[in-house]
Amino acid sequence: MTALNSQQWVGVSPRLRAMRRAVLGAVAILVGAGVVIGFAAAGSVVGAVLGALGIALVAIAGSIVVGRNYDSWGYAERGADLLVTHGVMVRRLVVVPYGRMQLVDVTAGPIERRFGISTLRLHTASAGTDARIHGLTAAEATRLRDRLAALGESQSAGL
Amino acid sequence: MTAPGLPGEIRGRRLHPLTPLIRASRLVVSLAAVAAYNVEALRHRHPWLPYAVLAFVVLGGVGSALSWAFTRYRIVGGDVHVDSGVFVRRSRQVRIDRLQAIDVVQPLLARAFGLAELKLDMAGGAEGRVRLGYLPLEEAQALRASLLAMAAGLDHRTPEAPQQALLHCSGAAIVGSALLSTQAFIGFIWIGGFLVGAVGSRHPGVFTGALPGAVSVFSTVGQTIQLHFGFTVADSPDGLRLRHGLFETRAQTVPPGRVQAVRIVQPVLWRIFGWVRVDANIAGYAGRRAEEGQHRNSVLLPVGSRAQALLVVSRALPGVDIDAVEMTRVPSRAKWRSPLRWWTYRAGADDTVVAVRSGLLTTVHAVMRHEKVQSVRLTAGPWQRLLRLASVHIDSTKGPVDVVLRHRDVGEGRRILDSEVVLSGRARAAGGPERWMTTHPSRLAGG
Numbered sequence: 001m002t003a004l005n006s007q008q009w010v011g012v013s014p015r016l017r018a019m020r021r022a023v024l025g026a027v028a029i030l031v032g033a034g035v036v037i038g039f040a041a042a043g044s045v046v047g048a049v050l051g052a053l054g055i056a057l058v059a060i061a062g063s064i065v066v067g068r069n070y071d072s073w074g075y076a077e078r079g080a081d082l083l084v085t086h087g088v089m090v091r092r093l094v095v096v097p098y099g100r101m102q103l104v105d106v107t108a109g110p111i112e113r114r115f116g117i118s119t120l121r122l123h124t125a126s127a128g129t130d131a132r133i134h135g136l137t138a139a140e141a142t143r144l145r146d147r148l149a150a151l152g153e154s155q156s157a158g159l
Numbered sequence: 160m161t162a163p164g165l166p167g168e169i170r171g172r173r174l175h176p177l178t179p180l181i182r183a184s185r186l187v188v189s190l191a192a193v194a195a196y197n198v199e200a201l202r203h204r205h206p207w208l209p210y211a212v213l214a215f216v217v218l219g220g221v222g223s224a225l226s227w228a229f230t231r232y233r234i235v236g237g238d239v240h241v242d243s244g245v246f247v248r249r250s251r252q253v254r255i256d257r258l259q260a261i262d263v264v265q266p267l268l269a270r271a272f273g274l275a276e277l278k279l280d281m282a283g284g285a286e287g288r289v290r291l292g293y294l295p296l297e298e299a300q301a302l303r304a305s306l307l308a309m310a311a312g313l314d315h316r317t318p319e320a321p322q323q324a325l326l327h328c329s330g331a332a333i334v335g336s337a338l339l340s341t342q343a344f345i346g347f348i349w350i351g352g353f354l355v356g357a358v359g360s361r362h363p364g365v366f367t368g369a370l371p372g373a374v375s376v377f378s379t380v381g382q383t384i385q386l387h388f389g390f391t392v393a394d395s396p397d398g399l400r401l402r403h404g405l406f407e408t409r410a411q412t413v414p415p416g417r418v419q420a421v422r423i424v425q426p427v428l429w430r431i432f433g434w435v436r437v438d439a440n441i442a443g444y445a446g447r448r449a450e451e452g453q454h455r456n457s458v459l460l461p462v463g464s465r466a467q468a469l470l471v472v473s474r475a476l477p478g479v480d481i482d483a484v485e486m487t488r489v490p491s492r493a494k495w496r497s498p499l500r501w502w503t504y505r506a507g508a509d510d511t512v513v514a515v516r517s518g519l520l521t522t523v524h525a526v527m528r529h530e531k532v533q534s535v536r537l538t539a540g541p542w543q544r545l546l547r548l549a550s551v552h553i554d555s556t557k558g559p560v561d562v563v564l565r566h567r568d569v570g571e572g573r574r575i576l577d578s579e580v581v582l583s584g585r586a587r588a589a590g591g592p593e594r595w596m597t598t599h600p601s602r603l604a605g606g
């Protein structure tokens with residue numbers, strides 16, 4: 001058996017990182033503007049500057065977290081199963097045999113669509129199977145979905 | 160018993176005409192209870208309310224009568240179809256070869272009329288459940304026999320397989336086990352606490368505080384007794400047969416190979432009598448109730464000795480000896496992550512099964528065939544990673560049994576994951592057929 005370490009891990013699209021940073025940035029700007037206006041209205045320039053600095057720091061920290069989380073995502077297609085790994089604080093690795101897949105669905109929210117990425121989810125008869133891949137480009141998501149559906153059909157096993 | 164006049168194809172048969180009455184009776188009973196309880200308030204404050212309730216009941220009755228009139232079931236080409244719906248027609252199809260379990264359920268009122276409901280469980284939780292009810296008991300039993308025969312890959316006229324009684328739980332054991340359950344015990348402590356308080360403070364009024372505890376004990380104990388009273392387990396070529404229930408009786412048939420995973424549970428107080436319980440994951444049984452933490456139909460043995468439990472497990476998972484699996488403990492550094500329980504975690508695997516054991520007060524011994532593994536996961540939280548530990552989750556279908564190898568050394572966890580993937584793949588490839596009689600004709604003679 002091939003060791004999992006020797007797998008050819010495929011990362012997800014950098015657009016996932018871009019999307020999450022954009023969302024983070026937008027939220028930071030909105031909150032920051034609110035804080036600055038609030039302090040300015042109260043006549044405290046020092047408060048406004050400190051507030052803006054604080055939010056900028058939080059946003060930078062968040063951006064680093066987003067980057068590390070993005071780096072943690074990976075998946076590998078093997079002969080009989082799909083491997084997905086992710087997580088920075090809690091590391092997760094899930095192995096789903098193609099024969100056990102019941103349903104593959106691809107979703108893309110409005111923000112995801114804007115960035116041209118989608119999320120692929122694998123369902124088995126178990127509720128515990130937490131196999132989803134965020135940040136696949138639309139073409140890759142379609143390719144993977146079709147391939148998984150075909151493999152699932154050919155290797156399908158009874159419950 | 161042959162199915163009298165039951166052809167392989169049934170076209171457009173109706174349910175029993177008393178069906179709407181029985182369906183509506185629950186509504187009537189619950190409404191009547193509420194009304195009786197609030198009769199004074201109803202009469203004084205809302206004189207119109209009794210009429211509204213009456214209208215509601217009449218409407219409900221007409222509704223279920225209409226729904227009965229528009230419901231037909233048919234069996235075509237080995238599949239069960241149920242057509243229903245007054246305005247929106249709905250046709251549900253049950254693929255016989257995907258059948259996970261069949262129950263014949265008789266609520267008290269249905270029993271009085273000799274009627275029963277047939278519940279067909281497919282994989283897929285609440286959505287995968289088809290109810291056929293109510294039917295005369297003989298018709299329900301004949302239909303069950305013919306469905307099981309078809310699901311097994313035999314002719315539908317095959318008589319019901321003979322069964323061999325395995326064991327019976329005495330009423331005393333059921334009541335005793337309910338009283339000694341952890342939940343009931345907490346209730347007793349609650350009541351005792353208020354009793355001591357009432358005596359000590361010489362204010363009898365304090366004792367009223369015990370009421371919630373008494374209600375909780377009464378309802379959990381009552382529920383367990385109603386559900387499990389007269390529990391019998393029998394084995395047949397069509398699988399395990401379970402019969403139980405005090406007022407509402409239920410006869411469950413779990414065909415061979417449908418049991419996904421099994422666990423032997425021992426709540427702390429049951430150790431006094433050496434009692435254990437056997438639960439199973441059966442695809443289709445865990446519906447909405449599973450999310451409420453109620454696995455009412457997943458019990459294979461509500462109370463029994465360990466020897467009896469092993470007997471049931473050996474029938475539920477043929478060829479599995481769960482005590483033969485060699486188990487190992489977790490590294491002692493796991494005490495920093497799980498100071499109380501770390502020494503109770505044991506896990507192991509052989510060629511056919513993976514088994515885990517844990518629990519400080521309530522001990523749980525779970526076992527699962529490699530063949531039934533849905534997916535395998537390795538997880539490591541921050542604290543675990545600091546200690547170089549990881550947990551391996553062996554995913555099964557929904558149900559009470561969780562197979563998790565907690566806090567293994569991270570390298571070992573990786574090896575377990577790898578080997579489980581290989582073992583389960585191999586077991587799946589060699590897996591038996593869905594129609595269980597097609598490769599084991601010899602089983603026909605047994606029983």
